[in-house]
Amino acid sequence: MIHHSRIRHLIGVPPENGSYVLYWMQQAQRTEFNHALAFAVQKADELDLPLVVGFVLIPDFPQANLRHYRFMAEGINDVRMGLERLDIPFILQAGEMVKSVLKLAEQAAWVVTDVGYLTLQRKWRDTVAKALACPFSAVESDVIVPVSVASEKPEIAARTFRPRVLKNKDAFLNVPPVLHGRGRPLLLPEGVTDSADVFELIARMPINASVSPVSSFKGGQQAAKIRLNRFIGQSLADYETLARDPVARCQSDMSPYLHFGHVSPVFIYQEITAADAPDAAKWAFLEQLLVRRELSINFVFYEPGYARYETAVPAWARESLERHRSDPRPYVYSRDQLEQAQTHDAYWNAAQMEMAATGKMHNYMRMYWGKKIMEWCEDPKEAFDIMLFLNNTHELDGRDPNSYAGVAWCFGRHDRPWQERPVFGKIRYMNARGLERKFRIAEYVERVRATS
Ligand SMILES: Cc1cc2nc3c(=O)[nH]c(=O)nc-3n(C[C@H](O)[C@H](O)[C@H](O)COP(=O)(O)OP(=O)(O)OC[C@H]3O[C@@H](n4cnc5c(N)ncnc54)[C@H](O)[C@@H]3O)c2cc1C
Known part of the structure; x- marks a missing residue:
C-alpha cells in the first residue's frame, strides 16, 4: 500500500x-x-x-x-x-x-x-x-515522512522537529508493493528513441569535467545495498560511540546513494531496525537518517532562499557576524587556496583533501571545515558561497538538501546563540584543540595523506 x-x-x-x-x-x-x-x-x-x-x-x-x-x-x-x-x-x-x-x-x-x-x-x-x-x-x-505531513512550517531546530517526525513515522514505514515481471513486450512509444548506453551518452554530453570521477564509490542500488549490509555487519553496533570519530570509519556512507535516490530511506530504516545491534546504536543512526536528514528537507522546502546567505542564515547570526566583521583574523584565504588545501592547518587541509580525493568528507570534519572557512574569510557571505561551492563541487552527495542545511548550520541555522567571542560572534565555535582532545586526529591526517 x-x-x-x-x-x-x-x-x-x-x-x-x-x-x-x-x-x-x-x-x-x-x-x-x-x-x-x-x-x-x-x-x-x-x-x-x-x-x-x-x-x-x-x-x-x-x-x-x-x-x-x-x-x-x-x-x-x-x-x-x-x-x-x-x-x-x-x-x-x-x-x-x-x-x-x-x-x-x-x-x-x-x-x-x-x-x-x-x-x-x-x-x-x-x-x-x-x-x-x-x-x-x-x-x-525519498523521505520517510512526507515533508508537509512532518510539519507545515520551517522548523527551528532538531528539538522542535523530532517530536513531529517521531509521531508520524509509523504510518509511513510500510513497504511499497513488491513488483514482478509484467509479461508485456518491451515496446517503446512511437517516435521515441532510447540512448541505450548511458556511459556513451555522458561521454558525448558537454559536461563540466573539471572534477574527476572517484573510484572509492560505485553508484547504483546494488552497490548501495552491499555498502549498507557491510555497515550493518561491521559498524552499526559502534555507531553511537564512534560515528563522530574521523579516525574510526564508522559511518554508513549512504549519503551519495540517498542523494541520487539509489536507496530508499524507508528501506534503510527497515534494515537498521531489523539488525542485530544495541537499540542505542540503532537510534543514534535513525536520529541522523530520520530527524537530521528530514529536517534538511523541511529547510529547503519551506525556505526558497536556502542557497543564499541573506535568507539561509538566521537574522541573529547575521547581525552577530556583522558586528565582528572587522575583528582581526590571523589567517585569510582565497577560494583557490582553500580548494588547493593550502592553509596553515593540517587537519583542515586533510579534510579538504579527503573530499577532493574520495568525494566524501567525514561528518565531524565537515563541521570543522565549515567553521574554519567562516573564520578565514573577511566577509561571511563570501564564506557561505565558498563553502557551498566547494561542498557541491567535490562531495558526491553535494547539491543535496543536506548540503544547504549543513552549510547554513555552520552559520547558526538549526542551532542557537552561544557565548560571544571574536570573529564568530554568537555562532558556535570549533577549534583544532577540540579535535586533538577528542580524537587521534594525527592518524586521520596520515590516512588521508596516504590515500590522496
Ligand atoms: C558543512 C556541512 C556540509 C554538509 N554537506 C552535506 C552534503 O553535501 N550532503 C549530505 O548528504 N550531507 C551533508 N552534510 C551532512 C552530513 O555530514 C552527511 O550527511 C554525512 O556525513 C553523510 O555520511 P554518511 O552517509 O556516512 O552518514 P551516516 O552517519 O552514516 O548517517 C546516515 C544518514 O543520515 C543522514 N545524516 C547524517 N548526518 C547528518 C547531518 N548532520 N545532517 C543531515 N543528515 C545527516 C544522511 O542522510 C546520512 O546518509 C553536511 C554537513 C555539514 C556540517
Whole structure:
C-alpha cells in the first residue's frame, strides 16, 4: 500500500485517451522500494495499459560535474537492468528537461513522477504540470515522512522537529508493493528513441569535467545495498560511540546513494531496525537518517532562499557576524587556496583533501571545515558561497538538501546563540584543540595523506 499522503495529483483530470502510463523518473533513481514506480505500475494495471519509464539527463545541472554524472550513470545502468527484469521499457534521453519530458508524455494517458525538494526540481514539475493535458501525479518516495505531513512550517531546530517526525513515522514505514515481471513486450512509444548506453551518452554530453570521477564509490542500488549490509555487519553496533570519530570509519556512507535516490530511506530504516545491534546504536543512526536528514528537507522546502546567505542564515547570526566583521583574523584565504588545501592547518587541509580525493568528507570534519572557512574569510557571505561551492563541487552527495542545511548550520541555522567571542560572534565555535582532545586526529591526517 502506498500511503495517500505520499501522493499529490498535480493535474487531477480524468484520463481520456493515451496508449501508456509514463513514469518520469528523476529523483528516485532505483527500481526497488520506489513508491512512485509502484504507483505507476498500479495505474498502468488499473488502466490496462503498458508502463514506460523515462529518464532525461541534462548536461548542465548547476554545480554538477563528471564526478556526479559518472556516479549517476552507474545508477541508471542498474535501473535499466532492474526494469528489464520487470519487463518495463526504459527510455533514456539527453536534452532540456521539460521539453524532453513533454515529448515523452505526448501519448501518455497518465504521467507519474517522484518528488525532489530543490528549486530546480520543483520548477521542472510545475512547468510540466502547466503544459500537460493528462493526469499527472507526484509521489514522495525519498523521505520517510512526507515533508508537509512532518510539519507545515520551517522548523527551528532538531528539538522542535523530532517530536513531529517521531509521531508520524509509523504510518509511513510500510513497504511499497513488491513488483514482478509484467509479461508485456518491451515496446517503446512511437517516435521515441532510447540512448541505450548511458556511459556513451555522458561521454558525448558537454559536461563540466573539471572534477574527476572517484573510484572509492560505485553508484547504483546494488552497490548501495552491499555498502549498507557491510555497515550493518561491521559498524552499526559502534555507531553511537564512534560515528563522530574521523579516525574510526564508522559511518554508513549512504549519503551519495540517498542523494541520487539509489536507496530508499524507508528501506534503510527497515534494515537498521531489523539488525542485530544495541537499540542505542540503532537510534543514534535513525536520529541522523530520520530527524537530521528530514529536517534538511523541511529547510529547503519551506525556505526558497536556502542557497543564499541573506535568507539561509538566521537574522541573529547575521547581525552577530556583522558586528565582528572587522575583528582581526590571523589567517585569510582565497577560494583557490582553500580548494588547493593550502592553509596553515593540517587537519583542515586533510579534510579538504579527503573530499577532493574520495568525494566524501567525514561528518565531524565537515563541521570543522565549515567553521574554519567562516573564520578565514573577511566577509561571511563570501564564506557561505565558498563553502557551498566547494561542498557541491567535490562531495558526491553535494547539491543535496543536506548540503544547504549543513552549510547554513555552520552559520547558526538549526542551532542557537552561544557565548560571544571574536570573529564568530554568537555562532558556535570549533577549534583544532577540540579535535586533538577528542580524537587521534594525527592518524586521520596520515590516512588521508596516504590515500590522496
Ligand atoms: C558543512 C556541512 C556540509 C554538509 N554537506 C552535506 C552534503 O553535501 N550532503 C549530505 O548528504 N550531507 C551533508 N552534510 C551532512 C552530513 O555530514 C552527511 O550527511 C554525512 O556525513 C553523510 O555520511 P554518511 O552517509 O556516512 O552518514 P551516516 O552517519 O552514516 O548517517 C546516515 C544518514 O543520515 C543522514 N545524516 C547524517 N548526518 C547528518 C547531518 N548532520 N545532517 C543531515 N543528515 C545527516 C544522511 O542522510 C546520512 O546518509 C553536511 C554537513 C555539514 C556540517
